[in-house]
Amino acid sequence: MVDQTATGAAKPPLVELIDALPDVEVLTDPESTEPYRRDRANDRNVAVPLAVVLAERTEHVQAVMRWATANGIPVVPRGAGSGLSGGASAVQGGIVLSTERMRGLSIDETTRTAVVQPGLMNAEVKAAAAEVGLWYPPDPASAEFCSIGGNVATNAGGLCCVKYGVTTDYVLGIEVVLADGRAVRIGGPRLKDVAGLSMLKLFVGSEGTLGIITEITLRLLPAPMAPRTVVGWFDSSAAAGAAVAEIARRIRPSMLEYMDGVSIGAVEDELAMGLRRDAAALVVARSDDRSPTGEEVAIMLDAFERHGATECFETADVEDGERYAHARRIAIPAVERLGSLLLEDVGVAIPELPRLISGVERIAAENDVTIAFIAHAGDGNTHPLVVVDLEDRDMVRRAERSYGQIMDLAIDLGGTITGEHGVGRLKRPWLVDQIGDDLLDVSHRVKRALDPAGILNPGTIFAA
Amino acid sequence: MVDQTATGAAKPPLVELIDALPDVEVLTDPESTEPYRRDRANDRNVAVPLAVVLAERTEHVQAVMRWATANGIPVVPRGAGSGLSGGASAVQGGIVLSTERMRGLSIDETTRTAVVQPGLMNAEVKAAAAEVGLWYPPDPASAEFCSIGGNVATNAGGLCCVKYGVTTDYVLGIEVVLADGRAVRIGGPRLKDVAGLSMLKLFVGSEGTLGIITEITLRLLPAPMAPRTVVGWFDSSAAAGAAVAEIARRIRPSMLEYMDGVSIGAVEDELAMGLRRDAAALVVARSDDRSPTGEEVAIMLDAFERHGATECFETADVEDGERYAHARRIAIPAVERLGSLLLEDVGVAIPELPRLISGVERIAAENDVTIAFIAHAGDGNTHPLVVVDLEDRDMVRRAERSYGQIMDLAIDLGGTITGEHGVGRLKRPWLVDQIGDDLLDVSHRVKRALDPAGILNPGTIFAA
Numbered sequence: 016m017v018d019q020t021a022t023g024a025a026k027p028p029l030v031e032l033i034d035a036l037p038d039v040e041v042l043t044d045p046e047s048t049e050p051y052r053r054d055r056a057n058d059r060n061v062a063v064p065l066a067v068v069l070a071e072r073t074e075h076v077q078a079v080m081r082w083a084t085a086n087g088i089p090v091v092p093r094g095a096g097s098g099l100s101g102g103a104s105a106v107q108g109g110i111v112l113s114t115e116r117m118r119g120l121s122i123d124e125t126t127r128t129a130v131v132q133p134g135l136m137n138a139e140v141k142a143a144a145a146e147v148g149l150w151y152p153p154d155p156a157s158a159e160f161c162s163i164g165g166n167v168a169t170n171a172g173g174l175c176c177v178k179y180g181v182t183t184d185y186v187l188g189i190e191v192v193l194a195d196g197r198a199v200r201i202g203g204p205r206l207k208d209v210a211g212l213s214m215l216k217l218f219v220g221s222e223g224t225l226g227i228i229t230e231i232t233l234r235l236l237p238a239p240m241a242p243r244t245v246v247g248w249f250d251s252s253a254a255a256g257a258a259v260a261e262i263a264r265r266i267r268p269s270m271l272e273y274m275d276g277v278s279i280g281a282v283e284d285e286l287a288m289g290l291r292r293d294a295a296a297l298v299v300a301r302s303d304d305r306s307p308t309g310e311e312v313a314i315m316l317d318a319f320e321r322h323g324a325t326e327c328f329e330t331a332d333v334e335d336g337e338r339y340a341h342a343r344r345i346a347i348p349a350v351e352r353l354g355s356l357l358l359e360d361v362g363v364a365i366p367e368l369p370r371l372i373s374g375v376e377r378i379a380a381e382n383d384v385t386i387a388f389i390a391h392a393g394d395g396n397t398h399p400l401v402v403v404d405l406e407d408r409d410m411v412r413r414a415e416r417s418y419g420q421i422m423d424l425a426i427d428l429g430g431t432i433t434g435e436h437g438v439g440r441l442k443r444p445w446l447v448d449q450i451g452d453d454l455l456d457v458s459h460r461v462k463r464a465l466d467p468a469g470i471l472n473p474g475t476i477f478a479a
Numbered sequence: 480m481v482d483q484t485a486t487g488a489a490k491p492p493l494v495e496l497i498d499a500l501p502d503v504e505v506l507t508d509p510e511s512t513e514p515y516r517r518d519r520a521n522d523r524n525v526a527v528p529l530a531v532v533l534a535e536r537t538e539h540v541q542a543v544m545r546w547a548t549a550n551g552i553p554v555v556p557r558g559a560g561s562g563l564s565g566g567a568s569a570v571q572g573g574i575v576l577s578t579e580r581m582r583g584l585s586i587d588e589t590t591r592t593a594v595v596q597p598g599l600m601n602a603e604v605k606a607a608a609a610e611v612g613l614w615y616p617p618d619p620a621s622a623e624f625c626s627i628g629g630n631v632a633t634n635a636g637g638l639c640c641v642k643y644g645v646t647t648d649y650v651l652g653i654e655v656v657l658a659d660g661r662a663v664r665i666g667g668p669r670l671k672d673v674a675g676l677s678m679l680k681l682f683v684g685s686e687g688t689l690g691i692i693t694e695i696t697l698r699l700l701p702a703p704m705a706p707r708t709v710v711g712w713f714d715s716s717a718a719a720g721a722a723v724a725e726i727a728r729r730i731r732p733s734m735l736e737y738m739d740g741v742s743i744g745a746v747e748d749e750l751a752m753g754l755r756r757d758a759a760a761l762v763v764a765r766s767d768d769r770s771p772t773g774e775e776v777a778i779m780l781d782a783f784e785r786h787g788a789t790e791c792f793e794t795a796d797v798e799d800g801e802r803y804a805h806a807r808r809i810a811i812p813a814v815e816r817l818g819s820l821l822l823e824d825v826g827v828a829i830p831e832l833p834r835l836i837s838g839v840e841r842i843a844a845e846n847d848v849t850i851a852f853i854a855h856a857g858d859g860n861t862h863p864l865v866v867v868d869l870e871d872r873d874m875v876r877r878a879e880r881s882y883g884q885i886m887d888l889a890i891d892l893g894g895t896i897t898g899e900h901g902v903g904r905l906k907r908p909w910l911v912d913q914i915g916d917d918l919l920d921v922s923h924r925v926k927r928a929l930d931p932a933g934i935l936n937p938g939t940i941f942a943a
Contacts, residue, residue: 214921
């Protein structure tokens, strides 16, 4: 439905777009476009978009891009809006191109691949694969409400990545619509293909700045063995960090997660499952290795004990283990009950983990803010969650300072400002500090080569 | 040593280069540069280079590129010269930049990473990792004589890739010298990092066309379990192909290799290990999974039997299994005894494998040439080897026609012209047929953005 009064649809360009998309819903009135202005990062600088296009087919995306190029109008691609770095914040006078209605899916058991459209949820892809005994590994904690298109656009991670890798490791092919509206196919259901530059891997994680991905060919694996879960409780974050480092060095756990006291308490408020509110840290680890000696579980228990766990045990069964994994997965929503969050995603090499943890504790104390600390500890990717009352302007200032200081700390430790969420708009100011002027310049050149007019998601990764 | 007479070193530019590299060996006389003119592909169109620079440090590579940019002179980077697509063929009036003397290596057990310089052999990296109980998986059959820098430049594969992935899956960071001489670091010892465009993955497999990689941070894994090896003999290639497809669909073997009758005979000539000369195909498969039921081995044997193997068995022990893996690894040198080879590297989705095999048999018959057929069958990556007597001009013509027809066939089957060797110079004419004009155009734009003067390995991937 087009509200002509509110949007000034009399202007030729938008009418032209609507005419070019006769069967597509194009939202233009402020009430309809409101839910499409921001993602889960709650970027406070979002604009009101000119229109939201609910594309259903690749041709629709092509029509939008041809029109946008002809008129020099920015386009922000949007999956499920679950992004945590403001990569889908609407920009002034721009189009939000939602892929939520592009939900095609087919699975080929003989090549063990899935061909999916971007609007499916990650969990839907997993479920469809599981129905035929196959497995799509990447598992962001938000699997139920994040889209596979967004996963590819951000090269999303998750809990199993410590052993099974991230999204890019499972993308065999894509169809992508370029800035000028051409649709290009790259890769396909081949496990090895080195014909030409690896444009495939370049598009993965490009956050909609180089093109809009309209179809994805995913590699699937046979279903994994049921995991064994080991739990360790610690009365100091340093001890927990040391145990994590030892496990990561010796074996390949299929999950190695960390929660601090704040997040333990928040999750216990939610689930009342008997988590220890007095603990400083909880480590939840898994093994799906089936060596006859069961040695991975033994190594994990041994590491917990030697680093002073106050308690550690293997869970009774798969279901009991799943309760602890679930506790970790709902940590962000649980901590959100304490206030609005500035969500971090910093990562360091494993041996630097204890220094990152203690540094964040110091930053919290110095700025007088609460920072919950959860982590995909096994790959050094952490989520400090800065809790903030948005009505309290001084607290907002202190929280924002903490947010920047945590990224500065990660960079000082040789780490990254984002392990799996993406740079988006919120982390862009810190990007150059991490990668340096020269690499940013090279990246800019690639951006300009593919999007010379700068209409693809301006402000994300690169300054608008 | 500079032979001033032979090279015309009086010309200012080359003198300038030599002056800029006081401690570096720069070869200019034809005798010294001869071994650096071609790689293992035996490209017949190689030129005489202006000079060969034996760089020892990143600064040397930078000096070469600054000079090359200032003077518009092409630079061909060269690892160990084991490339099979002519990616290191010398170009007229250009520099060959050899990284063979850049051999630094350090391993960090706590982050389970290796930092290596490009001149080390793949096998040397593997051996250094193994010394501390770690494992670098990618294993080209040429591991003993291919450099890790070349592996990264071509995104090399190998036998274990069917389960453990290819080179790009293990590259966490690089230092790369750009066309203008700037050295840039990308990535580092972090398992997850999505800060900015994935320039890292773009440089991997770019065959020296975007920059020259001078240092690599590699991810290592804990040492794998000793594998169990299963062998199947077949009297038809179709039956063997069907068995491979079934195994690849049901489980994740750690190796799944194929040899045809020609290559079996050639290897038996070499090893006299008792291979069956009357067989049409040999499949060598491995499992390093340790499920208590040993089910992977049972599934492989079952697949062999159900698809009519004339004989199949699990080898007696690890050493016996290694004999069969070795037989497969030496297949290319063994077939080389029959004549010069035009080496193919085409790949298809597994279900198309039987059609690729029968198509190559047809091409061999129609052109009256011998084509041996070996394959990393489990990932659909095959190496038809066209045997040719270079003195027989008619046979050369028929062999070259076969070489092109095999790539055409792979493209018709939805496959790739190169799974792991790279496009180089020899496969460039077919690249556009596989990836299409639009994707080639996009790739060209990226190339021009990073190498505007076109001095980096001209003729490889992109027309000079």
